[in-house]
Amino acid sequence: MPAIKIATFNINGIRSRIGALRHWLEREAPDVACLQELKTADESFPARELREAGYGAVWHGQKSWNGVAILARGAEPVEVRRGLPGDPDDSHSRYLEAAVHGILVGCLYLPNGNPQPGPRFDYKLAWFARLIDHAQTLFDSGHPVVLAGDYNVVPTDVDIYNPRSWRKDALLQPESREAYARLLAQGWTDALRTHYGEERIYTFWDYFRQHWQTNSGLRIDHLLLSADLAPRLRDAGVDTWVRGEDHPSDHAPAWVVLNRPAARRKRPA
C-alpha cells in the first residue's frame, strides 16, 4: 500500500445517516474510518450496507447511546480490544481497538462531561485517566498506533471560534485540557494541529444559533500518531463539505494520510 488514509467521524446515529455515510465513503475513500456515536445496538449495526460499500467492520454498539466502530476498505479489521481496561463496571461502549493495514487503531468516544461540576464530569476525567494509562502502554510498545476519535476536548483557545460562551463547558475546563496535554506529553503527535500550525480548523459545529452557517466551530475530533507514525504524516484535513449536506451530523470527518513505511536499508554489497 503506497499511502494510507485514516479518518475519524462522529456520525451521530449511524442508522439515520447510513446514506450520508456511504456517500462520504464513496467520495473520500478512506482506507480506515473510526466512527463514534453509533447510537445502535450491536444487532442493528448496518454491516451489510457497509460491506456493499466495500468496507469490512468491527463494532461495539449500545442501544440509544455511544457506540464505536472501525471500518476498513477492502479489508477486515482484526479486533484486539473492546473497552478500556481499568473499570469492569463501565457499561458505556466508548473504545474499540483493531489491527488494520499494519497499524494498530484505537477508536474512542471520550465522555462529554456536562454538566460540570458533577458526576458526569467526574466520569469524564476518570475515563480520561484510564485512556492515558492505556495510551502509555500502546506508546511504549513501539508499534505504529493511531488514537482517533471524538475526545470532547477543545485543546486550546485556538481550537474554538470564541471561547466566551463556552467557558463553563466541560470541553474547555482546565482539567479536561490538562488531561489532553498529559496524553500528548507521552510523545503523541496531534496530527491536525501539527499539520496546520496556528490555523483555525474545526470538526464540530453545533445545531444551534446557525453555528455552521457562521463557521462557529470547535476542534474536538483528534488523530494522535505514535512516534513511529509521526514522521510518515503527509497530509491532514477535515471533510467540511459533509457538515453542509442535508440532515448532517454535527461533526465532520477528520483525517490523515500517512506515507508508506520507509523501505528497509539495503544490505551493503
Add this chain to the structure above:
DNA sequence: ATGACTTCCTTAGGAAGA
C-alpha cells in the same frame, strides 16, 4: 437562560448530546 437543534425510543415528550 431548565434556552436554542437533533437523535433515539416511542408515538408526546424525556434523555442526552456539546
